[in-house]
Amino acid sequence: MADSSPYADDLRLAHVLADQVERITMARFQAADLVVESKPDLTPVSDADRSCEEAIRAQLARSRGRDAVLGEEFGSSGNSQRRWIIDPIDGTKNYVRGVPVWATLIGLVDGEDCVVGLVSAPALGRRWWAAKGAGAWTGRSLAQAKQIHVSRVSQxxxxxxxxxxxxxxxxxxxxxxxxxxxxxxxxxxxxxxxxxxxxxxxxxxxxxxxxxxxxxxxxxxxxxxxxxxxxxxxxxxxxxxxxxxxxxxxxxxxxxxxxxxxxxx
Known part of the structure; x- marks a missing residue:
C-alpha cells in the first residue's frame, strides 16, 4: 500500500497530523463558546481553524523543518520545492453552523507535482488519502483501509x-x-x-x-x-x-x- 511510494513516510506523517487535528476540531465542533470572526474577504474563521493550523505547523517544524508550508490562516513560510499545503477546516461555514460536512486537508507538493493528499472528515467518520504511486484509499487508518477507484461511466x-x-x-x-x-x-x-x-x-x-x-x-x-x-x-x-x-x-x-x-x- 503506502510503502510502495517514495512518499510513504510523508503519508504516515500526514496521518499523524490528522490524528492531532481531529482532537482539536471535534472538541470545538458545536461548542457553545466557539469564537467566529470574519476575515477581510468576509469569510468566517473560527478559533478552531487557527488552532489546527498552528498544531500542524508546529509538528511540521519538528518533523520536516526544511519543507515549506502554505496554510489558509497563516500564509506561506519557508522556501523549498517540497511544500505542505494545509486547509485546517475546509467547510468552515458548515463547521460553525454545526453541519458535519467539513474536513482538514493536508497536501504535499514536490515541485509542481501533488504527491501526497489526506482528507480527514471526523464528523462524518471518514478519511481519504493517497501517495504518488500507491493508489487511493479510505478508512480510519493505514492498517484499516480499502482501496478506492473512480467510476467507469462514459456518457x-x-x-x-x-x-x-x-x-x-x-x-x-x-x-x-x-x-x-x-x-x-x-x-x-x-x-x-x-x-x-x-x-x-x-x-x-x-x-x-x-x-x-x-x-x-x-x-x-x-x-x-x-x-x-x-x-x-x-x-x-x-x-x-x-x-x-x-x-x-x-x-x-x-x-x-x-x-x-x-x-x-
Missing amino acids: VADASLSYSSLDGWRGLGRARNFLNLTSDLWRTRAYGDFWSYMLVAEGAVDLAAEPELELYDMAALVAIVEEAGGRFTSLDGAPGPWGGNALASNGLLHDEILRRLAPDA
Whole structure:
C-alpha cells in the first residue's frame, strides 16, 4: 500500500497530523463558546481553524523543518520545492453552523507535482488519502483501509455531478453552459467542498467542478483523485490545482466536460 511510494513516510506523517487535528476540531465542533470572526474577504474563521493550523505547523517544524508550508490562516513560510499545503477546516461555514460536512486537508507538493493528499472528515467518520504511486484509499487508518477507484461511466446522460453552489458560476461567462450541462446529466447534487471530490475518487459520482478555488482548497485532493484513476485539472484543462478553479472526473468524461464548460465567446 503506502510503502510502495517514495512518499510513504510523508503519508504516515500526514496521518499523524490528522490524528492531532481531529482532537482539536471535534472538541470545538458545536461548542457553545466557539469564537467566529470574519476575515477581510468576509469569510468566517473560527478559533478552531487557527488552532489546527498552528498544531500542524508546529509538528511540521519538528518533523520536516526544511519543507515549506502554505496554510489558509497563516500564509506561506519557508522556501523549498517540497511544500505542505494545509486547509485546517475546509467547510468552515458548515463547521460553525454545526453541519458535519467539513474536513482538514493536508497536501504535499514536490515541485509542481501533488504527491501526497489526506482528507480527514471526523464528523462524518471518514478519511481519504493517497501517495504518488500507491493508489487511493479510505478508512480510519493505514492498517484499516480499502482501496478506492473512480467510476467507469462514459456518457454525459448517465453521469452524476457534484458542486458547491451556483453563485460562483455567475459573471464568469460559464453560467449558461454550466446550467445547460446540468440539464443533460443524469443527476446533480451540491454535496460541496472536499466531499464532491472524494465522491469522485470513490466512484460514487462522476464529476465535480467549482469555478473559484484557492490552492489550499485543492492541493490535498489532487493526489487522491488521480491515484483513484481520475483526472484533476482547471476548467481550462491545466493539470493540477494551479488554475484557480477545478474539474475532477473519472477521466472518461473529462475532455467533453471541459468543452461544455468553456466560457462563452
